[in-house]
Structure formats: structure tokens, C-alpha cells
Amino acid sequence: MSQSRFTWLPKLLSRLAKSRLALSECPDAPRPALAYGVQAEDWGRLPVYLQEQGCRFAGLWAEVRDGRLAVLACVEKQGDYLVFETEVPIAKPELGSWSPVYPGANRLERHARDLLGLVFLNSPDARRWTRHQAWGEDEHPLRKDFPAEGHGSAPTPADAGYPFERVEGEAVYEIPVGPVHAGIIEPGHFRFHALGETVLNLEARLGYVHKGIEKLAEGRDGAGLLRLAARVSGDSAVAHAWAAAQALERTSGAEVPERGLMLRALLAERERIANHLGDIGAICNDVGFSFAHMQFGRLRELWLRRNAALFGHRLLFDTLVPGGVARNLDKDGVLALLADCRALRKEVTSLFPVLRDSQSLRDRLMGAGVLAKDQAQRLGCLGFVARASGIDYDLRRDHGYAPYERLSLEHPLHQAGDVAARVLQRAEEIYASLGAIRQLLDRLPHGPIAVSLKPPEPGTRGLGLVDGWRGEILSYVRFGEGGRVSRYFPRDPSWFNWPALEVLIHGNIVPDFPVCNKSINGSYAGVDL
Amino acid sequence: MRRIFQKIYEIGIVTEPVARDAEYERLGRELKRRVDERFRGSLAIRQVDAGSCNACELEIQALNNPYYDLERFGLHFVASPRHADLLLATGPVSRHMEEALRRTHAAMPEPRWVIAAGDCAAGRGEFVCGYACAGAVSAVLPVDLEIPGCPPTPLQLLQGLLVLMNA
Numbered sequence: 001m002s003q004s005r006f007t008w009l010p011k012l013l014s015r016l017a018k019s020r021l022a023l024s025e026c027p028d029a030p031r032p033a034l035a036y037g038v039q040a041e042d043w044g045r046l047p048v049y050l051q052e053q054g055c056r057f058a059g060l061w062a063e064v065r066d067g068r069l070a071v072l073a074c075v076e077k078q079g080d081y082l083v084f085e086t087e088v089p090i091a092k093p094e095l096g097s098w099s100p101v102y103p104g105a106n107r108l109e110r111h112a113r114d115l116l117g118l119v120f121l122n123s124p125d126a127r128r129w130t131r132h133q134a135w136g137e138d139e140h141p142l143r144k145d146f147p148a149e150g151h152g153s154a155p156t157p158a159d160a161g162y163p164f165e166r167v168e169g170e171a172v173y174e175i176p177v178g179p180v181h182a183g184i185i186e187p188g189h190f191r192f193h194a195l196g197e198t199v200l201n202l203e204a205r206l207g208y209v210h211k212g213i214e215k216l217a218e219g220r221d222g223a224g225l226l227r228l229a230a231r232v233s234g235d236s237a238v239a240h241a242w243a244a245a246q247a248l249e250r251t252s253g254a255e256v257p258e259r260g261l262m263l264r265a266l267l268a269e270r271e272r273i274a275n276h277l278g279d280i281g282a283i284c285n286d287v288g289f290s291f292a293h294m295q296f297g298r299l300r301e302l303w304l305r306r307n308a309a310l311f312g313h314r315l316l317f318d319t320l321v322p323g324g325v326a327r328n329l330d331k332d333g334v335l336a337l338l339a340d341c342r343a344l345r346k347e348v349t350s351l352f353p354v355l356r357d358s359q360s361l362r363d364r365l366m367g368a369g370v371l372a373k374d375q376a377q378r379l380g381c382l383g384f385v386a387r388a389s390g391i392d393y394d395l396r397r398d399h400g401y402a403p404y405e406r407l408s409l410e411h412p413l414h415q416a417g418d419v420a421a422r423v424l425q426r427a428e429e430i431y432a433s434l435g436a437i438r439q440l441l442d443r444l445p446h447g448p449i450a451v452s453l454k455p456p457e458p459g460t461r462g463l464g465l466v467d468g469w470r471g472e473i474l475s476y477v478r479f480g481e482g483g484r485v486s487r488y489f490p491r492d493p494s495w496f497n498w499p500a501l502e503v504l505i506h507g508n509i510v511p512d513f514p515v516c517n518k519s520i521n522g523s524y525a526g527v528d529l
Numbered sequence: 530m531r532r533i534f535q536k537i538y539e540i541g542i543v544t545e546p547v548a549r550d551a552e553y554e555r556l557g558r559e560l561k562r563r564v565d566e567r568f569r570g571s572l573a574i575r576q577v578d579a580g581s582c583n584a585c586e587l588e589i590q591a592l593n594n595p596y597y598d599l600e601r602f603g604l605h606f607v608a609s610p611r612h613a614d615l616l617l618a619t620g621p622v623s624r625h626m627e628e629a630l631r632r633t634h635a636a637m638p639e640p641r642w643v644i645a646a647g648d649c650a651a652g653r654g655e656f657v658c659g660y661a662c663a664g665a666v667s668a669v670l671p672v673d674l675e676i677p678g679c680p681p682t683p684l685q686l687l688q689g690l691l692v693l694m695n696a
Contacts, residue, residue, distance in 0.1 A: 134624035134661055141660050150624075150660030153668065158628035179629050182608035184576045184590050186583050187626055208625045209580045212661035231655050234584025234680065278587070291533055297594035298543055304591070314682060315584050354532050525582045528623075 006034065006080045012053045019049060026085065030463040030476060031250045033074065033081040040086045043071070044096015044122065047105075050075050055082070056393075057102035057380050059474045061489040062112045064144055069093045069116060073105070074463075074474060079398035081463065081474075088118070090143075097123035104380035104496045107527070115142040115214065130207045130528065132159035141215055148215055159205075167193035167201050175510065179208045186524035190513075197509040202502050209528040217488035222248045222322035222453060225477065225485050230317050232490050233526035238264070238271045239468025240490055240526075241320040243475035246401070246464035248322055251456040251479060260324030260449045261403040266337075266440045267316050267325070269433040272469035273344070274303050274315075276426040276433075279521055283423055284355065286515040287364040295351055299344060306340055324450025334441050341434050352427050365420035369516035371504040372417055381500050382493035383471020385520055388425040389417035395467035407439050417504075419519040455483020470494060470523065492526030544598045556687050557602045563694035564603040568614060572604045575613035575637065579630045579669075580620030580662060584680040585647040589617065591683045604690065610636040615693075618670070619680075621649040621656040622663035634670050642673045642693060646686060651675035 016023060021042050029035035038046055047057070055075035062071045065087065072085045088095055097120035098105040109120045110129035117140040120126065128137070134156050135141060141150075167174075172195050179187035189205040217228055222245075229244035230237040242264055249256060256264075281296030304314040310333045311319050312326075319326050329337075355361055371381070376389040386393060392413050396404040412428035414421040456462075456479040464475035471493035480486035501520050508516060564572045578586055592599040599605070607613050610633045618630060634643065645666035648654040652665030666672050673696070676689035 132625040146660070148660060149658055153663070155631075155669075156624035156627045156663075158632075159625065179626065180577055180633055184586050184606060186578050186581070186586060187629065208629070209578065209620065209623050210625050210661050211580050211621060211623050211656045212659040213656075215661075216656060216659050228655055231582040231584070231679075234582035235587060237584070278590075291537070294595050295536065295540070297591075298540070298596065301591060301594050301596045308682075315587065315680070317584070317679065350532075350536060354536065357532075523583065528625075 008053070008077050009034070009080075009082075012049070012055070015049055015053060016046075019045075021046060021049070028459070028461065030083060030247070030461040032465070033083045033463050035083040035085060038084050038086045040088050040095050043086050044098075046084060047098045047101035051101050053077070057098070057104050058472070059476075059491040059495075060098065060105050060108040060112065061476060061491070062116045062118055063478065063487045064090075064116070064142070069118060071095060071112070071118060072476070073098060079395075079400060081399075081465065083463075090117075093117055094119045094121055096121055099123050099125065102380065103378060104499065107495060107499070108491075111529075114140075116140050117143065127163060130210050132207055132210075133157050134210075141212060148218070162205060164191045164205070165201060165203050169195070171195055172200065188524050192510060192513070194510055197511070199505050199508055199510055199513070202505045202513075204498060204502060206498070206524055207528050209525050211529065213490075213529045214488060217485050220485045221455070221483060225488060226320055226322060227318060228488075229475070229490060230320070232529070233492055233494075233523040234315060234317075235275055235523065236271065236468045236470065236473070236492070236526065237315055237317045238267045238320065239466050239473050240475070240492075241318075242268060243464030243466040243473045243490065244477060244488070245320055245322060246466065247462035247475050247477035248456065249453065250462035250464075251460045251477065252453045252483070254323055254451055254453045256324050256402075257448045257451060258403070258445045259447045260451075262440050262444050263325045263329060263449060264320060265403050265407075266437060267311065267319050268466070268468070269436050269440070270303070270307065271316055272433050273430050274300055274307075275469045276430050277303065279518065280423055280426055283365070283419065283515055283518045284361065286518050287361065289358065289361050292351070292355060299347055303340070303344070306336065310336065321450060323453045324448070328449050329444070334444065337437065338441055341437055345431070345434055348427070348430060355423070362420070364512075364515065365423060366416075366418060368419040368512050369504040369508055369519055370416070370418045371500050373415070375503050376417065376500060379499050379503070380496040382496055383467070383469070384422060384425045384429060385497045385500060386471065387412070388414045388421040390415040395465060395472045399465055401465060403440070407436055409436055419515055422519045455479075461487075468493065470497065470521070490526075490529075492523050494522035494526045498522040498527065543595050544601070553597065553684055553687060556684075556691050560604070560687065560691045560694060561602040563691070567694065568603070570603045572615060573607045573613045574604060574615045574617050575607055575610045575633060576617045576619070577626075577630055577633050578620055579618050579626040579650070579666065580623030580656065581647065581649060585619035585650075588680045588683055589619070589646070589686060592686060597683045597687070599687075610634070611638065613637050614641060616641065616643045616670070617646055618643065618666045619647050619650050621652070621654055621659075622666055622669050624661055624663060627663055627669055630666075630669055643670050644674045644676060644689060644693060645672045646676045646689065647681055648677060648679040651677060653677070654679060
């Protein structure tokens with residue numbers, strides 16, 4: 001960690017002290033964050049000062065500790081991460097809500113309530129979120145008294161009685177969509193209120209693919225944790241596994257060898273390119289431009305085939321292991337990957353001008369689904385969604401984790417915030433990733449690709465922070481007896497990008513919803529957990 | 530427009546010819562023969578994600594890319610279960626999707642088939658036995674065939690479809 005880290009912290013601490021908000025520094029902070037304990041009664045007013053000092057909200061989760069419930073929240077400023085935590089008795093698990101200050105906290109608080117029974121007072125929206133009908137309001141799957149295997153095999157009814165927002169008025173009508181959608185995509189429910197063709201309000205209702213990942217993580221060893229992490233959101237297998245691996249390695253004090261780190265970054269950038277290629281094609285397809293869908297689908301397929309040939313899996317599942325990577329890359333592999341990069345650069349350079357100059361594509365994508373910078377900031381949007389709305393944050397540069405701090409990366413940025421800007425942003429990120437891959441392959445050092453880890457001590461914990469193709473992934477892992485996981489919480493960027501869809505769709509027409517949705521491409525699995 | 534045509538001309542048809550992925554092509558031809566026989570040349574598939582991590586969906590989507598081009602064998606994906614002959618279900622059946630999966634199946638006309646695609650759907654994945662999952666598609670619906678893989682590759686999916694047609 002460089003010397004210039006946390007330069008803003010003294011000012012924040014003195015601001016909090018002046019406001020009589022007592023803090024105690026936690027010696028066991030989940031590295032690389034610093035952590036502070038807060039009195040439960042101060043919890044609700046803490047975010048006011050954090051926001052005033054320019055801290056971005058980055059996550060909120062909870063865990064059971066010795067019969068009490070601990071709540072943790074993470075904020076970021078200038079690439080440094082701070083965790084605040086407090087405890088409440090399990091008999092009266094009440095504390096203030098962060099949602100009035102940080103709207104992005106809302107769904108995370110509701111998730112924590114559904115799974116652990118926390119009550120966030122004065123929350124502007126305290127409806128259930130992750131819970132449908134698989135367990136009761138008074139039951140909390142992440143508490144220790146809740147059986148991991150659940151309550152037997154009686155059929156679970158469909159969700160009912162969720163109090164959707166209502167829009168009333170003459171000629172206003174409602175369109176319910178999902179959970180089963182028309183295409184080959186993940187399930188979720190969207191509730192539209194429209195007037196003619198114009199969307200007045202959209203509300204997403206997710207949670208349909210809740211698999212209990214956080215509970216399933218309990219008791220796993222490091223290797224088991226990484227297998228699970230790779231399946232949090234199958235399109236981000238590398239990024240989620242890497243974040244979990246970082247948390248594990250920081251906890252057990254392991255140094256991943258340089259070659260292993262470079263190969264991880266190589267895999268992560270390949271994952272980014274594969275997703276960008278597929279989605280650019282799919283966005284064009286949503287407005288009927290099938291030429292691009294076929295061309296980008298072709299390029300994605302070639303990319304995935306190379307993954308299978310060199311890394312053993314088309315979507316790079318289980319390519320990361322604790323301490324490094326599973327598979328080495330030989331000289332022929334390096335040459336093949338370099339040739340791929342040259343070929344792809346040539347291909348996209350011939351394709352992007354076709355997209356840019358297509359009048360019908362411009363008509364449909366420009367000005368559609370505009371997310372203004374201040375809206376994106378308010379919601380805490382991440383990744384290409386934020387960067388297409390003028391928010392210049394990239395974890396690889398601003399937080400700077402190995403091996404990215406040694407690479408020179410391009411950082412494209414757009415301001416318009418519409419669907420077209422998100423497509424352009426992703427197009428330019430393909431070039432940036434190609435540049436990164438080139439540098440990684442040129443500098444790939446000799447040496448081992450992994451080290452063996454000693455199991456983390458009981459009670460230790462770490463954070464993983466990785467820039468996946470959707471943006472910042474934050475993963476918290478705490479270990480218990482025998483180096484087994486006692487808590488895993490992966491915060492996918494989709495927690496903050498999904499709410500953007502409800503905002504940017506306002507005033508657009510219903511038929512533009514698919515393309516607006518695809519331009520955000522939130523992960524359902526990644527937030528349903 | 531000129532550039533679009535130029536690109537199309539340059540790339541030509543990439544759909545797997547016999548020599549490049551003989552296995553896929555051979556399976557595909559056999560599949561087409563069976564679809565012609567039993568479904569008058571057209572088999573309609575309704576896909577349902579019942580708790581997948583989205584990897585299965587990405588690979589099922591890939592069946593429609595120009596390399597695999599599943600439709601040339603007479604198989605195509607439909608939006609409405611009322612139009613479907615085959616339910617292609619993925620995921621360990623999250624309890625929150627259980628009823629939606631049942632209703633989708635119930636909405637399909639007879640005769641109908643069910644494939645559980647992927648290790649999760651077949652009850653072998655990372656998510657079995659949790660409080661939030663039924664554990665496998667077969668715990669909820671009568672399953673005609675399971676396709677292994679995490680996720681199954683397009684080739685494995687095609688092989689599975691063929692096995693079902695031959696059953």
C-alpha cells in the first residue's frame with residue numbers, strides 16, 4: 001500500500017469527533033480496508049457525515065457474532081476503503097437506516113433484514129426484497145438456528161402480495177412482465193406503469209434465483225469458496241473468484257506469485273472482452289440490427305473457444321485457485337493469445353464504424369435511456385454504467401491492485417449517459433483490455449503460478465476488491481475454525497446498477513425497455529444470491 | 530451499407546462445415562432427421578432459468594450464434610410455453626422459481642418433454658441441498674433427460690437433444 005493512502009481520513013475523523021460520534025478502530029480490520037466500530041445509536045447519523053465528506057457508499061452486510069448481530073458498511077474515497085461496524089442484540093436488532101442518505105443501501109438493507117432479521121428504522125422503503133415464499137417473515141436463513149437444508153420438500157407457492165408502487169390516473173395501465181421472460185435470459189419481474197407508449201414508472205422485483213449462496217458458503221474451505229464464487233454470476237466467474245481469492249489470501253497472509261497474478265488479470269480481461277462482445281451484439285439485436293448480432297456473436301464464440309483450448313473452460317470457471325491459477329500458459333499459448341488480440345482488434349476496427357454510421361442504430365440508441373451523472377452518483381452506479389455517465393472511477397487505477405498498478409491502462413470515459421454512450425464505452429473498453437492483455441503477455445514473468453496457503457486463523461477476515469466487467473466487486477470473507485468460511489458476502493456491482501434502470505427508463509417508450517435493460521445488463525444471479 | 534455487405538462477403542458463412550466440427554455437424558444432421566420424423570421438421574423449445582448462475586443461459590444462447598445455428602436443424606426457441614414441445618430447464622430450481630417452472634410446464638401442450646440442462650438442474654451442482662433450492666428439476670417435474678456440464682457446452686446440449694430424440 002502506498003504512502004499516499006487515506007490522506008482524507010484525518011479530516012473525516014475530526015469531523016466525526018466534532019459531531020460527538022465516538023469511533024473505535026478495529027485491530028482486525030478486513031484488509032485492505034480500515035475498520036471502525038460505531039455505537040448502534042449513532043449508526044443512523046453516520047452516513048450524513050460520510051456523504052458530506054465525499055465518501056461513496058460501497059456495500060452493507062451483516063453477520064452473526066456470539067449471539068449478537070453485527071452490521072458492516074463500506075465506503076470508498078479516492079480508492080481507499082473504510083468499513084464501519086456496529087452490533088445490536090439479537091433480541092432487539094434495530095438500528096438506523098443508511099438509505100435516506102445513500103439510496104444504494106436500500107436493497108442491501110432489505111436483503112439483510114430478510115436473511116438476518118435486522119430492522120432498519122426510518123427506512124424510506126422497508127418492504128421485503130430477497131424473501132418471497134420460501135421462508136416466513138419471522139425466519140432468518142442466515143441465523144445459526146435456521147437449518148442449512150431448510151424445512152423439507154413441500155412445494156413453495158409463487159410469490160404473492162408484494163406491495164408494488166401504484167400509479168393511478170385515467171388511461172394509466174399496468175404491465176406485469178416475468179419472472180419467465182421471452183428470451184433465453186435470467187428470471188425477474190418488472191412492473192410497468194404506462195400512459196400510451198410512455199413508461200411512467202418501472203419497478204423491478206428480483207430474488208427469483210435466490211439459492212442461498214451465503215449459507216452454502218459456510219463451512220467451505222478456500223478451494224470450495226472459490227468454486228462457489230465462480231458461480232455467483234456465471235458471466236463473471238473470474239472476477240468473483242478473484243475477489244473471494246483476494247479476501248482469502250489477505251487473511252492467510254499469502255503472496256500470490258507474480259506470474260499467477262498476471263494470469264489472473266489476463267483471465268479477467270478476457271472475461272471482460274467476451275461479455276462486451278456478446279452484449280454489444282445483443283443490444284444491436286434488441287433494435288433489430290441483426291448484422292451486428294451475428295458478427296459480434298461470431299467474435300465472442302471464437303474468443304470462448306480459445307478459452308476452452310488454453311484454459312480448459314469456455315467461461316473460465318475454476319481457472320482460479322487459492323494462491324494462484326489452476327493452469328499454466330506455454331509459449332505457444334502466449335503466441336496464440338497475441339494473435340487473437342491482433343485479429344480481434346482488426347475485426348472490431350472494421351465493425352465499430354459500421355455501427356457508428358448506421359442511421360437506424362443511431363436513431364434508436366442515441367438519447368434512449370439517459371442516466372445523468374448526478375443520478376448515477378446518487379445511486380452509486382459502477383463500471384461501464386457509471387463511466388458512460390461521466391463518473392471516472394476504475395478500481396484498477398484508483399484503488400490499484402496487483403498486477404494492474406504496474407500496467408498502463410487506457411481509461412475511456414463518456415458523458416452522454418444514454419444507451420449509445422454505454423455501447424461506445426464498452427467498445428472502447430475492449431480496446432483498453434486488448435492493450436492490457438498485450439502488456440501482460442509481453443511481461444509475463446517465469447516462475448510458479450500458485451503458492452500453497454496455510455488456513456486462515458479463526459475469526460480473521462478480509463475484503464476482496466476486483467474490477468469485474470460490470471464494475472467493482474466487493475467480497476467479504478470471515479473464517480472460523482479450521483480455516484473454514486463462516487461468512488461470505490459478495491457484493492456484485494448489479495446491486496447499484498439495477499436501480500439505475502428504474503430511473504433511466506422514465507419517459508422512454510415501453511418497446512425501448514429491452515434495449516435499455518440490455519444496456520445496463522444487471523446480473524440477476526449476482527444480487528439474488 | 531457498402532461496408533455491411535463487404536463484411537458479410539469477407540466473412541462468408543462460418544456455420545460449422547463438416548470438416549471443422551464434424552461431431553457437431555454429424556449430430557446435427559441426425560437430430561434434424563429425428564425432428565423431421567417425429568415433429569414434422571420443427572421442434573419448439575421453451576427455456577426456463579430456474580436458479581441458474583446464468584452460465585447455462587449464455588451457452589444455450591450460443592446455440593443460436595452463426596457457428597452452431599441450431600435453427601438449421603429444425604429446432605427453435607419460442608417465447609410462449611403454449612408453442613413449445615420441449616422445456617429446457619436450468620438451475621437447481623430455486624424455491625422462488627419452483628411454481629413458475631411448474632406453471633410453464635403446465636402451460637405446454639401434450640405431448641411435451643423436459644430436459645434438465647446442466648449439473649445444477651441434474652442435482653449435481655454447487656447448489657444442491659440448500660434451504661433455498663428444490664435441488665434438481667426432477668424434484669419438481671418429470672424429467673426425460675439430463676444434460677451434464679457446468680455449464681454444458683453447445684456441443685453437449687446438442688448431444689443431449691439428440692439423445693432425447695432417439696429415446
